[in-house]
Structure formats: C-alpha cells, structure tokens
Amino acid sequence: MDELQLVRDRAADVPLPDLAELGAARARLLAAAASEPRRKTGKRLRQAGAATLGLAAAITAVVTFVPTGDGPLAPPQAAADPVRVLHGAAAEALKLPDTPPRPDQFVYVKTQYAESDREAWISADGQHDGYVKQDGQAFPLPACVDGKYRVEGANNPAANGTEEPCVVVPAYRTDLPTTTDAMIGYLNKNHSGDAGDVNAMGKDVQMLVGETYLPPQTKAALFDAAAKVPGLQAVDHVTDAAGRPGVGITWPGNGVTLVFDAKTFTYLGTTQGAVVGYGIVDHVGQLPR
Incomplete structure (x- = not known):
C-alpha cells in the first residue's frame, strides 16, 4: 500500500x-x-x-x-474534526447577506433527492398559502390565520364544514436565539424527542437549516450550538444527493448525514437530499433570479 x-x-x-x-x-x-x-x-x-x-x-x-x-x-x-467543520459553517454563515423577506413573500427551496426533486414555496410569515411540487404532484401548504387553517382548494378543511386549529410556523424565523448558549438552551427545550435525545436534536438542526430563512447570526448560533452535541462524527469523502463532494457530520442514532463543502464549510444539504435552489420570491410559482 x-x-x-x-x-x-x-x-x-x-x-x-x-x-x-x-x-x-x-x-x-x-x-x-x-x-x-x-x-x-x-x-x-x-x-x-x-x-x-x-x-x-x-x-x-x-x-x-x-x-x-x-x-x-x-x-x-477519519479525518476532519466535526467541531471544526461546524464552527467553520458558523463563520461562513456570518458572511451571508441579511436580506429578510417581507411577510407576504415566500421562501423558495428546491431539494434534489435520488429519484425526484421537491420544490417548496413556504410563506415567510406562515399566514399565506404556500405550495409544494414533488413526484409529479402538487399540493397547497395551508396558511394559519387567527389560529385556523384558511386555504382555497380541495384540501381546505373549511370546505367540509370544519376548520382545524393550527399554530403559525413562519419560514422566516425571527424567534430563534442569536447566541450559542441561548441556542443550546432552545434546542434542549424544544427538540422533538425526549430529554437528552441527540438523535432528535440532530434532525431538528437539519430541519432548521432546511426549508427556512434564518438571519446570519441565528444560523451561525445554530451551527455553533450543533458543535456541542455529544457524539459528533465526521465522515470523509461523502457526496450530497446532487453528487457534490464534501465532508459529512452525523449524530449518534441519526441516519441523516449533513454535508458541508470541505473547503468553505458551506452547508450543501444531506446525503439524501441536496439543496440546489434557494431564494426569496414574491409569489407561489416564481423562481429566484
């Protein structure tokens, strides 16, 4: 050898x-x-x-x-230090321009999977009807207004004489911490699994960097906080779902591998789904310039 x-x-x-x-x-x-x-x-x-x-x-x-x-x-x-990679991703996030969307705009995200693409138009304030296209199908993302779903079309609960309660989930997250310690506290308090469930915390980190718009300070705090999750591992020579090479980061028990550019530490997506399109648009169906 x-x-x-x-x-x-x-x-x-x-x-x-x-x-x-x-x-x-x-x-x-x-x-x-x-x-x-x-x-x-x-x-x-x-x-x-x-x-x-x-x-x-x-x-x-x-x-x-x-x-x-x-x-x-x-x-x-193996190889790359997972903590160093995540801190590098945080530093890279701080270089991004902060161009927050208006409440009536949408966060557009295109994700490439092995056999399909997903395009999503997600309401910046969570109170405007969004839209998703995937696998040749399209369906609305109902808006949440006054605690009730309001959406036109066949999937409108109100069309059947009922209105379901809901919680507003905006794509533009202004409610998240902007410091590492505060973000760790937020993740520990709000992650989807039981206390100490690093698997659930890892998936929540992935969701927050996926189909949302995070201000640079918030995104940096998220990556810095993720660097403190116990049991992180780096995976060399991985590719995201679009075939772009990078370095992967995994959590114990989490089947998802986050992929970062090995030189710039820019977040690329995961081994299952690569973020290949992203931007702010004025209406559903519009693509970023």
Missing part, C-alpha cells in the same frame, strides 16, 4: 491546519522521538518511516497512524 498516496487522497477534501496546530504536532513528535531508547539500526529505520508518515498526518490533519511496535501500521482513521 502506498501510504503517501493515501495521505494525498484523504487530504483532498480537508483544509490544512493553522500554524499553531502544526507547532503543537511538531513538538509532540520531537518529544516522542527524544524519549525513544536507542535500538538496532533496522528497527530505527522502520520507526523513522513511521514517524515521517506521522508528521505528514499532522500536517494534513487527515490521518492518524497508531504505532504498533514492529507490526504494520494500523488502518488510518
């Missing part, structure tokens, strides 16, 4: 660490080398080769080789 080629391949999707990280890695390497007793020349040569590969791993922040005495090197372990 060509270990150096393996390092090059695994480094392709992950950015280099900063100088502080390199300095710390170099110091650990030199300390380990200084404490190693003198051995026979052949063995020292084998260890020198392992040390060279270890330094390459530190420089790329991609592969960790575990020394196993005189035996072969252990299989390389």
Whole structure:
C-alpha cells in the first residue's frame, strides 16, 4: 500500500491546519522521538518511516497512524474534526447577506433527492398559502390565520364544514436565539424527542437549516450550538444527493448525514437530499433570479 498516496487522497477534501496546530504536532513528535531508547539500526529505520508518515498526518490533519511496535501500521482513521467543520459553517454563515423577506413573500427551496426533486414555496410569515411540487404532484401548504387553517382548494378543511386549529410556523424565523448558549438552551427545550435525545436534536438542526430563512447570526448560533452535541462524527469523502463532494457530520442514532463543502464549510444539504435552489420570491410559482 502506498501510504503517501493515501495521505494525498484523504487530504483532498480537508483544509490544512493553522500554524499553531502544526507547532503543537511538531513538538509532540520531537518529544516522542527524544524519549525513544536507542535500538538496532533496522528497527530505527522502520520507526523513522513511521514517524515521517506521522508528521505528514499532522500536517494534513487527515490521518492518524497508531504505532504498533514492529507490526504494520494500523488502518488510518477519519479525518476532519466535526467541531471544526461546524464552527467553520458558523463563520461562513456570518458572511451571508441579511436580506429578510417581507411577510407576504415566500421562501423558495428546491431539494434534489435520488429519484425526484421537491420544490417548496413556504410563506415567510406562515399566514399565506404556500405550495409544494414533488413526484409529479402538487399540493397547497395551508396558511394559519387567527389560529385556523384558511386555504382555497380541495384540501381546505373549511370546505367540509370544519376548520382545524393550527399554530403559525413562519419560514422566516425571527424567534430563534442569536447566541450559542441561548441556542443550546432552545434546542434542549424544544427538540422533538425526549430529554437528552441527540438523535432528535440532530434532525431538528437539519430541519432548521432546511426549508427556512434564518438571519446570519441565528444560523451561525445554530451551527455553533450543533458543535456541542455529544457524539459528533465526521465522515470523509461523502457526496450530497446532487453528487457534490464534501465532508459529512452525523449524530449518534441519526441516519441523516449533513454535508458541508470541505473547503468553505458551506452547508450543501444531506446525503439524501441536496439543496440546489434557494431564494426569496414574491409569489407561489416564481423562481429566484
């Protein structure tokens, strides 16, 4: 096996660490080398080769080789730091322009799946009728006005002589925290599962970055808060549902893998559904320019 080629391949999707990280890695390497007793020349040569590969791993922040005495090197372990990726996504979110929609506008999101696309026009204030197209079908998203569904068409509960109670769920979320600690508190209090259910929390994070409009500060707080979820794992060399390469982040028990651009940390979607269209429009059926 060509270990150096393996390092090059695994480094392709992950950015280099900063100088502080390199300095710390170099110091650990030199300390380990200084404490190693003198051995026979052949063995020292084998260890020198392992040390060279270890330094390459530190420089790329991609592969960790575990020394196993005189035996072969252990299989390389993954790679990108999930916390670093999410913090990078938060920093990238802060660069986005804050162009909030008007109450009467719609958040347009196009999501690409393996065998279909979904287009959604979601009311910014939750009080205007939205619309979804998927799998050759179309159906309205009923508006919630005065605590009751109000929508024209065959799916209107009022058409059958009944009106169902509802809660307004706007696509433009101005009710969410803008700091990391407050967002953690919000997720712990409002996530869909039981207390301590990181699976449910991970899915809620995915929903909030999906078919909504979050102000930059809120989106950054969400990614920074997600970085504190226990048990995060990074998955190298994944692609979203549109085939775009990136680095994946998973939670324990959560079958969803969030995918981020490995260089910019921009959120791309998931391995099941890629966000390929997004914008603010004036009416249902309109596409962003």
